[in-house]
Amino acid sequence: MAQRDTGTEQLIKDTAKRMFFSEGKLHATTQDIADAAGVNRTLLNYYFRSRDILFEQVATEARAEMSAELDFAFSSELEFKEKVEQLINVFMDQAMKFPYREMYVVTELNRTEKVVPEEKKNKIRQFLKEINAEMEKGKIKKMDPRQFLMNLFALMAYPLITNCLNKSLYSINDAEYHKLMKDRKKLIFEMIYQ
């Protein structure tokens, strides 16, 4: 059998991801995506059968990619301090590429009433314990470990979500913004870890 695979299916998915996650075009229609990918809209139906299936697939892969990132950092064998450092690095690099991905996943959660699988909750619980242990050791400021985690993710994700607004507010271009975000990695670490 001839498996031709012109890469169109992947192109469509990548284009959808770029529009949703990089450009924040949350209202993109199938036509918008087809145009951006430079293909006929019918191909979206040919490859994915329906808009909903395409969108669901994109969302599922996004969740999986994020999970993989976080798991990588959460369950590495490093010391807590290095683990946090790695988490910041990995997460922010990804968030710089796909600033709206997390927001997409979050609002998707809102819309579809999906639940977080128990397995992931366990990983979080495990990490919360590690945070707590580090606090007991006096390495980081004592607080509710959940607050610590929220702080960490807030500091990483938020400035990238508000990318556009910030560039406008501070009258800076992409390059300057990029530098600001790169500097942020260190700054967040110092702020969190003190």
Next chain:
Amino acid sequence: MAQRDTGTEQLIKDTAKRMFFSEGKLHATTQDIADAAGVNRTLLNYYFRSRDILFEQVATEARAEMSAELDFAFSSELEFKEKVEQLINVFMDQAMKFPYREMYVVTELNRTEKVVPEEKKNKIRQFLKEINAEMEKGKIKKMDPRQFLMNLFALMAYPLITNCLNKSLYSINDAEYHKLMKDRKKLIFEMIYQ
């Protein structure tokens, strides 16, 4: 002439705001809003002529409300420290009511390519100077004042945007979440101001 004013126009706007800003239902259609408001969909056209006009009006009012909040805190006559304290209070109270409002404004900015008026940029610049002065005085940790501002807003806004996810992750209910957010005010202040 008889001005009857049954309050329907306001009801529709308030319902739209609630769905967008409180419930995060960004994909709500006119029918969704009419249903939620318990009115006939035609009334949306009667009062606002078109969906776009209604949405634009809602977005404009949202921007104005946020501006008002921030101006109130930014240009008060308080000392810097108290100003920050007030900002946290005002902003977080609002963000607890309308967790998705800021995100709506931001993505709207993304979609419509609106620019931030010079007047607002000036207010920010002014505040950045104050931040800088406070750093010079050694009251707060030295860093790029823009990073300071991003930190502040990140810590305030993000956990409320990810409301749903957090409640699920930490297996907590609305009341507990509310308490967590209340505690956060103090925590953010300490973290920022140290």
Next chain:
DNA sequence: TTGCCGTTTAACAAAAATGTTAAACATTAT
């Protein structure tokens, strides 16, 4: 009452977005 006028409704119309089909196209194996 009766007519006015703002409000509300239902039925219809138009537009936008999505989905389906059949045929054209292109590559590979035979």
Next chain:
DNA sequence: ATAATGTTTAACATTTTTGTTAAACGGCAA
């Protein structure tokens, strides 16, 4: 070459969402 098969396209159909119209309703003033 040509049959087979995966890919792409255009035309059409359906569904969803939005917009319009005319008529009904209801309070109030003349």
